[in-house]
Amino acid sequence: MSTAADLEGEDRALAELFAILASEKHPALVVPPGHDCAVLSLPAASPGRVIVTTDVLVDGVHFDLAECGPEAAAGKSLLVNLSDLAAAAAVPVGFEVGVVLPRDRDPDLLVRLARGLATVANRYDCPCAGGDTNVADGPLTLAVTACGAVGPGGVVTRTGARVGDVLSVTGPLGGSRGGRHLDFVPRLAEARVLAERGVPHAMMDLSDGLSRDLPRLCRASNVGAEVEGARVPVHPDAQEATRGATPLEAALHDGEDFELLLAHAPLAGSERDALRAAGVDLTEIGRVLDAAEGILLRTPAGSRPLDPQGYDHFLRE
Ligand SMILES: [Mg+2]
Structure with missing residues (x-):
């Protein structure tokens, strides 16, 4: 492959990107970046299925480039996809990235984005299989598509919650906009x-x-749910009430926590201890009800509908 210095335009941009991402050496990349398509190999133990997910992140919406810098923005664009793979209990295999660069930009923007991606890619052994770049009169836009293999426990989806199940989360919620949303641990x-x-x-x-998000899981499983307000773990970042919200409201509505929400059979204390010993600390926050009961929040004042107030881009237009 030519070095970036011999090239110009988009070829140079792509060469710069892949020189830093350096994925061509990864054993999972049968055909590395530099061709029309890449070829990824799945782990030998994995059945012949690919789990795919994608997320589009835009400057000014999902990150503030001027504030967080390109490395953090790019890192987040891969982390959110890894979080989706975690939701399916998938094993990351590789990713592709589409970058729309603003016409008015710092000359080192692409290189710094590549460094941010490479940091996260290396951390989770998820090589870059390729990508595309463009320039437009608009905000920096990052579109990552990640592929995963079926994990040893099989694929998990949003479908399958049953009446009588318990709802649990893997960690505390709320206040992520203070900075945690940029660099978090996907619960792989x-x-x-x-x-x-x-x-x-x-x-x-x-x-x-x-x-x-809870209504989405409930719709997919055709169930209702009740969240017990007092049991929702509130992140220290949300303990300080912001914008007039209480810490519980922040935990219920802020978003970008990237913890897992799961419905499961009630756990015996010994099972809970075994999970904790394996690094999984579940907090029970509620239970699954019949669909006709809707989605409820129980507080000392009683039970009332849990109205969705989390982030929805289309509702903010
Ligand atoms: Mg998701």
């Missing part, structure tokens, strides 16, 4: 442990807030 390891033990009946990652 936790999902693997849970799936291997056959715990989740249904699972998803919390990207848009519990109040907006």
Whole structure:
């Protein structure tokens, strides 16, 4: 391959990108970036299925480039996809990235984006299989598509929650906009442990807030749910009430927590201890009800509908 210095225009941009991502050496890449398509090999133990997910992140919406810098923005664009793979209990195999660069930009923007992607790619052993770049009069836009193999516990989806199940989360919620949403740990390891033990009946990652994501899981499983307000773990970042919201409201509605929400059979204390020893600390926040009961929030004042107030881009237009 030519070095970036010999090239110009888009060829140069792509060469710069892949020189830093350096994925061509990864054993999973049978055909590395530089061709029309890449070829990825799945782990030998994996059945012949590919799990695919994609997310589009835009400057000013999902990150503030001027504030967080290109490395963090790019890192987040891969992390959110890894979080979706975790929701399926998948094992990351590789990713592709589409970058729309603003016409008015710092000359080192692409290189810094590549560094941010490479950091996360290396951390989770998820090589870059390729990508595309463009320039337009608009904000920086990053579109990542990640591929995963079926994990040892099989695929988990949002379908399968049953009446009588317990709802649990893998960590505290709320206040992520303080900075946590840019660099977090996708719950890949936790999902693997849970799936291997056959715990989740249904699972998803919390990207848009519990109040907006829980109804999605319930719709997919055709069930209702009740969240017990007092049991929702509130992140320290949300303890300081912001914008007039209480810490519980922040935990229910803020979004971008990237913890897992799962429905599962009630766990015996010994099972809970075994999960904790394996690094999975579940907090029970509610239970699954019949669909006719809707989605409820129980507080000392009584039970009332849990209205979705998490982030929805289309409702903010
Ligand atoms: Mg998701």
